[in-house]
């Protein structure tokens with residue numbers, strides 16, 4: 510009886526209209542995006558990989574052999590990590606993803622501030638880094654840092670679950686920066702934030718190799734690409750060598766930049 514009505518009458522027309530409306534609204538939220546353009550050059554900085562994104566050369570990934578440098582005693586004086594952690598506005602219960610966590614220097618500073626029910630998802634692509642991080646957490650009796658083995662294109666985090674993503678001296682090493690940022694943005698809750706902590710390329714006195722530094726304007730350019738749904742919020746300049754460039758996740762289609 511119902512089928513007869515569908516075939517012959519207005520109910521059928523309504524069903525077709527509803528289906529086409531659902532399809533159209535789905536397309537509006539996730540527009541087809543052009544793939545990111547990466548350039549390759551033979552002549553390049555020896556500390557870079559010869560692959561360029563939006564005019565910037567991508568740096569070599571720091572190997573796990575560099576753990577001693579990450580853990581150096583002079584780091585607090587040089588980078589004021591304790592000040593950085595205060596700048597982040599951490600609160601109990603938050604889920605924080607530390608992407609490129611390395612041996613866990615930053616993750617272990619943040620984890621106690623998220624107790625009792627918050628945690629740090631410590632992502633890295635090198636298992637050796639995650640092993641060192643696990644040992645460090647055990648020694649420090651920290652039980653709310655979860656190691657996550659990512660890939661060069663994805664941190665492998667659940668969509669819409671993270672309050673804050675932090676990347677300390679990491680983003681400039683991503684082999685696939687656009688793909689990583691898209692996944693990072695998807696992992697954030699709407700209103701969640703992502704903080705890029707990068708050595709200031711604007712300042713020639715910062716004693717770090719050029720491809721391991723970034724201009725604030727370059728960070729903004731790369732994080733504002735269509736489809737990322739990220740909006741710049743503020744840049745904090747309290748640290749001696751790094752700027753902390755912060756963006757927030759907006760709902761799909763809400764970013765002003767996507768309309769350009």
Ligand SMILES: C[S@@+](CC[C@H](N)C(=O)[O-])C[C@H]1O[C@@H](n2cnc3c(N)ncnc32)[C@H](O)[C@@H]1O
Nearest residue numbers: 571579609610611614633634635661677679682
């Ligand atoms: C210079 S270390 C910084 C470690 C840590 N953030 C710190 O400041 O102590 C950079 C880290 O980023 C990691 N890394 C590079 N590309 C990555 C990617 N696509 N996803 C996750 N981690 C990545 C490297 O394996 C390395 O451990």
